[in-house]
Amino acid sequence: MSPRVWLVTGANSGLGLALVEHALAQGDQVIAAIRNPASIPDSIKAAKPLTLDLNASDSDIQRAGKAALDIYGRIDVLVNNAGYCLTGYVEEVQDADIKHEFQTNFFGAISLTQSLLPAFRSQRSGYILNLSSVAGIDGHPPFAMYNASKAALEAMTEALHTELLPFNVTALIIEPGYFPTNFWSSADASRIPPARLTGAYPETDSLFNTMPKKKLEEKQVGDRRKAVARIFELVSGTGHYAQQSVNTKFVRVVLGPDAGTRIRSKLKLILENVDGTEEVWRSTNMDEETLEKYARGEY
Ligand SMILES: NC(=O)c1ccc[n+]([C@@H]2O[C@H](COP(=O)([O-])OP(=O)(O)OC[C@H]3O[C@@H](n4cnc5c(N)ncnc54)[C@H](OP(=O)(O)O)[C@@H]3O)[C@@H](O)[C@H]2O)c1
Known part of the structure; x- marks a missing residue:
């Protein structure tokens, strides 16, 4: 099937830009x-530009989604890629900043997706790719709100994946590790101003200097051109995905050995957590007598 029509948010930078360049080079059509618009x-x-600010109102975002649909008459791949990382400790981040983070990374993506779901259902094909992060599963400070917004996106996408299976539409969570883009500089810029810092968490500042350096030392640096090639192969059933029978229950596309390794450790920890407390979680069911009362509506 070619050319596919892609709608990619955050298309002017980083992973989004690399994906648009790659899809265009493969002969697909892209709405960026x-x-x-000046950026x-x-x-x-060669892409069709679409102005979209995810911090606009729900109706503006939905209008943009419908305008995108009108450009080629269909969207085959929606990539909810735009996002940023709000930096700050839970005690110190401001309410308005938290809401802004969730509006961009979570609510905005939902509004855009909603505007396109009827078309996806009726065309009975397509992909919805939601850019999460390894932080959506294994989050660290001082990025609590970023982690939370991605975890929310993941939880929503898991249900969406199941909702859309009968319509032959595939909703997936894309879970990258560390890929050098503008991500870190924008995370740095989002840091709470010094005037708001309590000084109770002195570790924050060093992170921006040490993280990229640490990743380089560990040779755990992702190449965004390879990441987007994998995403393209997934959608087109080519390359690394050509021979793989991907279980339809798989909802995560992990990108980067750092991400894969971290997710594995996190799952191991969760399993240890569940196994180590089995006696506790097995102790909370209703006993027979209470169950009978519950059945009679007397509980
Ligand atoms: N790079 C990584 O290591 C990494 C790891 C895990 C997950 N991710 C995720 O990958 C996605 C892409 O990030 P990236 O690494 O490519 O970072 P990036 O280079 O900073 O690109 C982020 C893009 O999102 C756009 N954006 C931000 N806020 C927006 C808003 N309110 N409305 C519309 N667009 C908005 C930016 O537009 P402007 O240029 O106008 O700001 C930019 O195009 C993000 O969802 C990020 O969380 C990245």
Whole structure:
């Protein structure tokens, strides 16, 4: 099937830009959603631009989704890629900043997806790819709100995946590890201003200097061109995905050995947690007598 029509948010930078460049190079058609039309890079001039700010109102986002649909009459692959990382300890982050983070990473993606779901259902094909992060499963400080927004996106996508299976539409969670993009500089810029810092958590500042350096030392640095090639192969059933029979229950696309390793350790920890407390969680069911009362509506 070719050419596919992609709608990619956050198309002017990082993973989104690399994906648009790759899809165009493969002969697909792309609608590049960006919040500032002036920032569309020359390398994706062949894409159709769509102005979209995920912090706009729900109705504005839905209108943009419908406008995108009108461009080619269909969308085959929606990539909810745009996002950023709010940095700050739970005690210190401000309410408005938390809401902004969730609006961009979670609510905005939902509004856009909702505007396209009727079309996806009626065409009975397509992909919805939601960019989460390894942080959605294994989050660290001082990124609690970023972690939470991605965890929310993951939980929503898991249910969406099941909802859409009967319609032959595949909703997936894309879970990258560390890929150098503008992500870290924007995370740095989002840091709470010093005036709001309590000084109770002195570790924050060093992180931005040490993280990319640490990743380089560990040789755990992702190549965004390879990441987007894997995403393209997944959708087109080519390359690394050509011979794989992907279980339809698989909902996660893990990208990067750092992400895969961290997720494995986290799952091991969760399993140890559940196994280690089995006596506790097995102790909370109703006994026979209470169960009978419950059945009679007397509980
Ligand atoms: N890079 C990594 O290591 C990494 C790891 C895990 C997950 N991710 C996820 O991958 C996705 C892409 O990030 P990236 O690494 O490519 O970072 P990036 O280079 O900073 O790109 C982020 C994109 O999101 C856009 N964006 C931010 N807020 C927006 C809003 N309110 N409305 C519309 N667009 C908005 C940005 O637009 P502007 O240019 O206008 O700001 C930019 O195009 C994100 O969801 C991120 O959480 C990245």
